[in-house]
Amino acid sequence: MIGLTTRSCRVIVRSCLALVLLVTAAEAARADETVTFGGSRVALIRPKAVRASVILLPGGDGAINVGDHGDIHGLLGNQLVRTRNAYAARGLAVMIADANTDLKAAVDYMAAIKRPVTVIGTSRGTLRAAEGIARGARPDALVLTSGLLSQDSGSSSNVMSILGSPAALPRTLVIHHTNDACKVTLPAGVEPFIKWSGGRARVKWLSGGAEEGDPCQARGHHGFNGLDGQVVSLAAGFR
Template identity: 70%
Template structure:
C-alpha cells in the first residue's frame, strides 16, 4: 500500500525481545551526546544518530507531557511513557529524534528538525495526540503525523479529540494511526479508529496491534494502551512510515 492510501494493517505475534534490546543498546552507543533545545514555551531533548540521519522524528509523550528538560539533554519526566522509553530505538534506526515538552512550540520544533533532515514526522501518543493536533491547528507543518493510542474521534470516548481539534481532514499531513485492539482506556477506545479513518480518507492508514501485557491503570504505559511488551512492533510501524 502507498503511505498516503487508506488501509488497515493487523500485526500479530511476539516481538523478538533480544533484537529490540540490541537496537536500544546500539542507539545508545552510536548516538551523539543528547542536547537541550529551546522550543518557545518549552524545551526538547535532541538526539542525533552517529551518521547522517535518514529522517527526523518529534516525539510527543502522553499524560501531562512534562519532560522536564534540564541542561545537556537531561530530563526527569515522562520516563515510563512509550515514546520516551523507545527514543533510542529510533536513533538506532537512523532517525534524528526530538523529545518535546508539553509547552514546546510545535512549529518551532518542526523547523528545528527540518534544518537537520526532512521528512519530519510528529509522533504523539495518548494525550500527546491532542497536543500534536493543536500544534498543527496553530500552524505547524510536519511532513507526517503518527497517532498512537490516540484521542481520535468522539467514539474514542472524549470530545477533545483530533477530529474536533482540526475540524477538517485538509489540515492533516499524511497520517499513520497505531492502535491496540485491546486498549481499554475510556478515552482512546478502539471504536474511535474507524470514524477517524473514514473522516481522514486517503490521508490516513491504520496499523492494528495486539498482544503484550496489560497491568494496572488501563490508561497508563504498563497497559495495552502503552503497548506494554510490544514496543518493537510500534517502533517498526513508525519507522517504516516515517522513513519513507
C-alpha cells in the first residue's frame, strides 16, 4: 500500500477483522425458524436480547410460503418481507405471518416472547390486520403502511368498513407516500381515516424514492421503493 507504514497496515487489518467478527456476531444473535400454530406456518426471527415484538402482515395474497427453517419463498419483494431482518437488527422479535394466520393467536404467541407487540401491515395486509382486530386480536400498537384505509382510498373493502367503529383500534401509526398512485390506496383516503379514529391514529407522510412498473406493486411509491430505512425506523420506533 503506497504511503502506509507496516504499522498502519496492521491497524487496518485488525479493524477489518473486528468488523467481520462484529457482523458475524450480529448474524449469530438471531436465528430464523418456522413456527406452526392453528394450522398456519409462519417465519420467526428471535434476537438473543429481545426488547419488543412485531408481527409483519405482507400485502398481495399474503402467501409467503414458509419452508422448514424460517426460509421464505413467496412475496420476497414485498416491503415488509424484504426488510424483516432490519427489524430484528433493532432487537425486535419478528413474526412474518402468512395469509391464513390467526392474528389473535399470533399476538398471544409474540406477547409470550416480549411485549409490547406491534402489528405492522402493508397494502392488503392492512385489511388482514383489521380483520384480526375485529375478531379479537389486541396488539399494543398498529402500523398501517400504504393502507386501504377508507372508501376514499379507492376500495369498498377497507379498514374503516371492516372495523365499523374505532373502539377496538389500538394506538395507530399510518405511514403513507404522498405520491402513492395505487388505485386502492390513494392518499385521499388517509385524512378521513385519521378523523374517524378519534385521536387514536396519526399519520407520517413520506416522499421521494423511485416509481418503477405497476403502481400497486413493491417497486413503486406504494412499496416505498428506495425508502426502506425510513419506513423501518418509523414503524420499529412506534410502540
